Amino acid sequence: MARHWIATDFGDLDVLRLVENGAPAPGPGEVKIAVRAAGVNPADFKHIRSPRAPGAEEPPLPIGYEIAGVVTALGPAEDGEGSTRIGSGDVAVGDEVLAFRIKSGYATDVTVPARDVFAKPAGLPFPEAANLLLAGSTAAEMLHVTRVAEGDTILVHAASGAVGVSILQQARLLGARAIGTASRGGFEVVERFGGVPVEYGEGLAERVRDAAPDGVDAALDCVGTDEAVDVSLALVADRTRIVTIVAGQRAKAEGFQIIGGAMPDSKRFRDGIRSELIRMAGAGELVVPMARTYPLDQAVEALEYVRSGHPGGKVALIP
Structure with missing residues (x-):
């Protein structure tokens, strides 16, 4: 059963709800991914804490900026010609990938822009891959x-x-x-x-x-x-x-x-460095220490653990 977490309003963790709803079929330039792990970050609860600038996204808010998983469907190329390509090149259904910066990562499946999807190094486990790019x-x-x-x-x-x-x-x-x-x-x-x-x-x-x-x-x-x-x-x-x-x-x-991820210069730099960080992780030059994993339905507990300030490593949700 397809599910994802949303915030029904701005506020604390009590506004979070796990709802039944699958990701849509991918449109032009999009990829659908079965999520194997979703990174849990302080940015996730900061995102729902209070409204941002005028015109910013309104509730209900999807949660989760980074995931790792398996490609289940490809939309057509954005220009209508050829096949969809992800940020690191060609992709096929069944490929293992990671994605950042996305929305609604706390989910069983996501449909996201192909430009934000990258091939996952074979030796990098899903929980580590899902926690590489925001911090990195x-x-x-x-x-x-x-x-x-x-x-x-x-x-x-x-x-x-x-x-x-x-x-x-x-x-x-x-x-x-x-x-x-x-x-x-x-x-x-x-x-x-x-x-x-x-x-x-x-x-x-x-x-x-x-x-x-x-x-x-x-x-x-x-x-x-x-x-x-x-x-x-x-x-x-x-x-x-x-x-x-x-x-x-x-x-x-x-x-x-x-600096901050919402700032234009920061976003440009962080988007541009993603492939190099993935290369480094695949070569063993960049390690993602893990603290815990939680089932998807325990997202609130996972966020409380991260918010405690002493997780001792990264945290992932496993659908």
Whole structure:
């Protein structure tokens, strides 16, 4: 039975409902996918929390930005000639794929634009594939806008979280050294992915200076606390090399960078980097640590777990 989750209104998780409704047949330039795993992200509950800009999408709202699954149907090519091609090239019914940025990923099946669908590397399990691109593209953009390059030393706030872990791995591939803030319980994760852990809390700036005696070239904030912002400003002189994905008001007031998936420049960059991130994951260069999977009908429980702030890895729904 085909089902998907919707938010009946803006609000908290109590507005979510699992309803019976299958995805439509694919139209021109579209692909229908049987979902094998759906990524669960903080962005999912932020999406339903409150109305956005005037003219934005109104309830009922579909939930879920990224999935992995199997192609079950192809629409005609958009130009009416030839066959539909996905973002990574040719596709056939039965192919294993992943998709981002889409809508209604919390579902048994989805119909999505073919340009947002990519071949899944054979060795990448469905839950990991369904959690690769949102965190991975965010991390890649943070490194891009702060111009991180070989030989740099960077400070990553909340380095043991999903975006932080992807930053650590991508920074290592660039030849940069990463110092990552975390709780004591997160030190092992930071070290596993190539970072030097430092405990957040009083005295953080001094601990970072001890870990980076030659200075910090860039700061990447994934947590948005005043401590993270204050320490970044204290240690990085060039404010164009400080970026946050959370502390928008501080960024505007203090003159450093804020990025987000809804911003046109961010969307362009993140869409453009998808194929490279998939290549990296297929080559084993980019790992997606998993914490838990939940059945599709336990989406609310999965979101509550992610919202707790300490999942210790990514979470996926399995239809």
